[in-house]
Amino acid sequence: MPDSREASIERKALSGGRLTxxxxxxxxxxADLHWLGGLAHEIRxxxxxxxxxxxxxxHINYTNICQNRCLFCSFSADATDDDAYFFQPDEIVQSLKAEGAEDVREFHIVGAIPPRELAEYAYFRGILAALRAAFPEAQLKAFTAVEIAWIAQLAGKSVRExxxxxxxxxxxxxxGGGAEVFAEEVRSRICPDKISGDEWLSVHRTAHELGIPTNATMLYGHVETPNQKAEHLLKLYDLQEETGGFQAFxxxxxxxVGNRLGGEFTTGVExxxxxxxxRVALHNFPHIKAYWVEYGLKLAQVMLFWGADDAxxxxxxxxxxxxxxxGAPKGVTIGELAGxxxxxxxxxxxxxxxxxxxREYEPVGEDAQEV
Ligand code: SF4
Incomplete structure (x- = not known):
């Protein structure tokens, strides 16, 4: 029998109540891991x-040149670094055409915060316009709230405009990137030059008001505390109650590896x-993703029984x-994921x-792989 705390959580999570x-x-x-997984799977x-x-x-990562240089980030570079790159919109389109991306339904476009002398507003708009023209069937999921706030500065316009x-x-x-953990104590340690948690939430609120659905994230396993993560999740829960504009967490x-923060990998149990x-705290979000790139395909598969419904x-x-x-592959086929x-x-x-x-996936030819 669940104790009273667990019973209270179950009651709220299954009937639409906000957890404390x-x-x-x-x-x-x-919380007992099996009980938690069972409840998450029930909600899923x-x-x-x-x-x-x-x-x-x-995924399209248009540049890694970033003026923020967050301590936890292993992707960003200074403009003078050997591994720095900056792709123009036509280069992005040519490269995608060369690899045969005509069947792609979603472009996930995330980069960095390039300094003002490298990129102006027209560059970011140009990426969208070029992809829309070249791949009219694909949808463009682009720019984290952090990028949007910077792009608005470059444009000299409000975030809404x-x-x-x-x-x-x-x-x-x-x-949904750039959220990290909203608490200022965390941001000042791991990403001091990034927009605040409140600004992140404000950009997403504005997007929802304009009919632009968004995702949300939380980066865990560094310097944060459980209470800070709980606060983060509940701020997302509250915004979802207000706007209904989040699709997935x-x-x-x-x-x-490869950053200035260091530390340890998380464990599979964590x-x-x-x-x-x-899944339990954000029962008002339609989808929870098991992003296989971070977990590997096999742990991501297990997560489909621990609350995740999206691979x-x-x-x-x-x-x-x-x-x-x-350690995961850099890409997989749709057949492998379906497998x-x-x-x-x-x-x-x-x-x-x-x-x-x-529609339900139907294997076609060599796409029908299983793992
Ligand atoms: S803003 Fe983004 S790309 Fe730039 S350092 Fe921070 S996490 Fe990395």
């Missing part, structure tokens, strides 16, 4: 049955706990987690960036 910060912190620390199943979502997508203009150029949705496990706790996508050429030590879902006894559902146009 202490309850969410309990999920993240001391209530929302989606055995449907598990995948998308044919490509900037988002409206980017939407007219092709912006369909926004990714993606827990992001900190990777310690990862399972964070996915399951997210993300084929990705193509992931750079950010791999710079930080990820881990079917291998778990679940049903792979192909989606687009807006979770529309959904």
């Amino acid at each position: 910060q202490a309850e969410v912190a309990f999920l993240l620390t001391d 199943t209530k929302l989606h049955g055995d449907s598990t979502y995948v998308v044919a997508n490509r 900037t988002l409206a203009d980017l939407k007219s150029a092709g912006l369909d949705a926004m990714p 993606i827990p992001l496990a900190y990777h310690p 990862d399972l706990r964070h996915v399951a706790a997210s 993300d996508g084929t990705v193509g050429r992931e750079l950010i987690y791999h710079a930080a030590g990820a 881990i879902i079917r291998g778990a006894g679940l049903k792979p559902i192909m989606r687009d960036a807006l979770y529309r146009d959904m």
